[in-house]
Amino acid sequence: MNEREIIECITKHSSTECSDLIQSIGDDCAVVKKDEENVWLLTMDTLVESVHFNLAWHPPELLGRKTISVNASDIASMGGTPRFALLSLGAPKPVDDEWIHAFSRGIETASRDYGCFVIGGDTVYSPYGYSISLSLIGEAPATKVRYRHGAKPGDQIWVSGYLGEAAAGLELYQQNRVSMEHYSELYAAHLDPVARVELGKAMAGLKQVHSMMDLSDGIATDLAHLCKRSTVGARLERQRLPISTATLLACEELSLSPVSLAVRGGEDFELLFTASTAAEQNIRDIGHRLNIHLSVVGEIIEGENVVLHDLNVDGSQHFEILSYQGFDHFRDE
Numbered sequence: 484m485n486e487r488e489i490i491e492c493i494t495k496h497s498s499t500e501c502s503d504l505i506q507s508i509g510d511d512c513a514v515v516k517k518d519e520e521n522v523w524l525l526t527m528d529t530l531v532e533s534v535h536f537n538l539a540w541h542p543p544e545l546l547g548r549k550t551i552s553v554n555a556s557d558i559a560s561m562g563g564t565p566r567f568a569l570l571s572l573g574a575p576k577p578v579d580d581e582w583i584h585a586f587s588r589g590i591e592t593a594s595r596d597y598g599c600f601v602i603g604g605d606t607v608y609s610p611y612g613y614s615i616s617l618s619l620i621g622e623a624p625a626t627k628v629r630y631r632h633g634a635k636p637g638d639q640i641w642v643s644g645y646l647g648e649a650a651a652g653l654e655l656y657q658q659n660r661v662s663m664e665h666y667s668e669l670y671a672a673h674l675d676p677v678a679r680v681e682l683g684k685a686m687a688g689l690k691q692v693h694s695m696m697d698l699s700d701g702i703a704t705d706l707a708h709l710c711k712r713s714t715v716g717a718r719l720e721r722q723r724l725p726i727s728t729a730t731l732l733a734c735e736e737l738s739l740s741p742v743s744l745a746v747r748g749g750e751d752f753e754l755l756f757t758a759s760t761a762a763e764q765n766i767r768d769i770g771h772r773l774n775i776h777l778s779v780v781g782e783i784i785e786g787e788n789v790v791l792h793d794l795n796v797d798g799s800q801h802f803e804i805l806s807y808q809g810f811d812h813f814r815d816e
């Protein structure tokens with residue numbers, strides 16, 4: 484089984500017969516009724532040593548911050564506010580006191596940044612390195628939650644920030660190109676991503692924003708998930724993908740394709756949302772107010788495929804089907 488098939492198997496064996504349950508498995512967060520006006524948003528992410536992080540270059544304080552941020556990103560993607568967290572930490576023996584102190588400081592500062600509280604969890608011995616799981620509970624007004632379903636043909640596809648920066652940062656570390664000042668934003672994108680909580684809430688406040696999720700596995704895979712949930716297709720415009728100068732520079736140095744990083748690179752933790760064209764000016768105004776770069780990268784279309792459209796300088800066109808080309812933990816190498 485691959486990752487998707489494992490999730491489908493677990494989903495098949497999970498009951499959804501609960502009157503307070505609004506959204507079960509299948510979105511960035513589960514959604515549960517809190518009271519007449521509000522809902523709880525519940526999410527969980529796990530970071531495993533040698534899979535998600537490498538101690539050789541990931542400072543423990545920033546890893547603590549990232550633990551909170553990757554979960555806050557899921558809450559942000561549904562338009563919510565992070566509130567309470569449960570942390571499970573598996574640590575090797577002997578315990579590295581200094582590492583634990585620094586990691587805890589990172590958890591503390593990120594919790595303060597997002598206004599949430601760590602209120603419980605578990606600590607266990609882990610013989611093969613650190614393993615970190617965090618459950619984050621957020622809340623939102625029920626009418627403002629945005630789901631992966633809801634995208635409509637004709638919607639513009641938006642992304643925040645720049646694509647592929649975290650993947651470029653990781654590549655730089657893996658190839659031992661460290662401490663280069665002109666790549667500082669790429670290192671930061673990998674080590675210490677920032678969840679777009681304010682942007683998520685602002686977008687959820689706009690009626691014309693029909694669907695939203697965060698980018699964790701690369702836009703090719705994530706947009707395919709959104710399209711599947713919305714029973715639509717999508718056309719991405721290669722020329723409109725926001726790729727930063729630093730990423731272009733790093734790709735040249737490392738002989739990588741910037742478009743491939745932008746489309747298939749994981750861990751951007753930017754927001755992906757779709758909205759009717761009528762909302763364009765409103766969305767741009769919010770981007771300016773929050774000082775977040777927002778780009779239209781394509782359009783929702785009828786059908787079921789995510790297609791990358793490339794318009795060459797000579798006027799010729801090229802289409803490539805992108806569905807599910809991002810990271811899968813269980814794909815055979």
Ligand SMILES: [Mg+2]
Nearest residue numbers: 511557697699
């Ligand atoms: Mg997500």
